[in-house]
Amino acid sequence: MVNPRNSKVQTTEMIKLVAFDWNGTLIADSKAIVDSCNIELKEVYKAGPITLKTYREVFDIPINQFLANLGISPQLVAERSKEAADVFHKVYEKKVQRCRTRKNVKKILKWLQENKIKSVIVSNHDQNRIKEQAKRLKIDSFINQICGNDHIYAPFTIKGKEKRLIDYLKKNKIESDEVLLIGDAKEDIEIGKDMGATTIALLNGQCSTQRLKAARPDYLINNLEEFIGIIKKLNAPLS
Numbered sequence: 001m002v003n004p005r006n007s008k009v010q011t012t013e014m015i016k017l018v019a020f021d022w023n024g025t026l027i028a029d030s031k032a033i034v035d036s037c038n039i040e041l042k043e044v045y046k047a048g049p050i051t052l053k054t055y056r057e058v059f060d061i062p063i064n065q066f067l068a069n070l071g072i073s074p075q076l077v078a079e080r081s082k083e084a085a086d087v088f089h090k091v092y093e094k095k096v097q098r099c100r101t102r103k104n105v106k107k108i109l110k111w112l113q114e115n116k117i118k119s120v121i122v123s124n125h126d127q128n129r130i131k132e133q134a135k136r137l138k139i140d141s142f143i144n145q146i147c148g149n150d151h152i153y154a155p156f157t158i159k160g161k162e163k164r165l166i167d168y169l170k171k172n173k174i175e176s177d178e179v180l181l182i183g184d185a186k187e188d189i190e191i192g193k194d195m196g197a198t199t200i201a202l203l204n205g206q207c208s209t210q211r212l213k214a215a216r217p218d219y220l221i222n223n224l225e226e227f228i229g230i231i232k233k234l235n236a237p238l239s
Contacts, residue, residue, distance in 0.1 A: 027100075
């Protein structure tokens with residue numbers, strides 16, 4: 001489902017780089033994340049479980065804000081953040097081994113490579129763990145670079161995705177209006193809009209449809225395959 005209501009006016013610039021979020025966008029791990037969150041909530045914060053629907057309504061970055069949205073005291077979060085991250089990832093790293101890519105991921109990554117458009121992953125997740133999963137899922141050869149966090153504790157207090165992407169653009173001499181940023185959370189859309197990139201919000205990941213619409217992405221899609229048509233339109237006469 002393409003929603004061009006908020007789309008940009010076509011400029012002379014072409015899309016040279018697609019920046020993908022990882023969790024919930026390229027890998028279908030939303031349920032694994034919620035299941036892992038619930039173990040963390042129970043063991044570390046003595047809180048009740050949440051549903052996927054609730055998660056999509058309250059998830060935020062940094063993670064301490066997400067936990068605050070669930071009513072957990074900031075002091076407790078600060079005191080036990082490292083323990084919480086350890087518990088979450090102990091569960092998540094087992095569950096993610098059974099997760100697959102989202103539908104049509106390999107198709108679009110191959111198409112981008114064939115059309116000489118770079119692909120990068122920009123994520124709050126640990127960079128080395130993304131590399132492991134990308135290799136397992138056989139998509140690592142399509143990705144030019146993975147821009148993730150240095151360790152699992154950073155997302156609790158830091159918003160670092162935008163800086164990592166900007167650093168990559170500077171190093172590779174790519175302008176922000178030559179970038180298409182696609183993700184499943186409002187943070188991704190906010191980053192893209194702040195930079196002046198074109199934004200695509202992907203449904204059925206880590207954020208509710210209502211929240212994604214409120215972020216006013218340039219495009220809103222259900223299936224990653226739709227994204228090829230968007231780039232063809234933006235990059236005409238690319239075919």
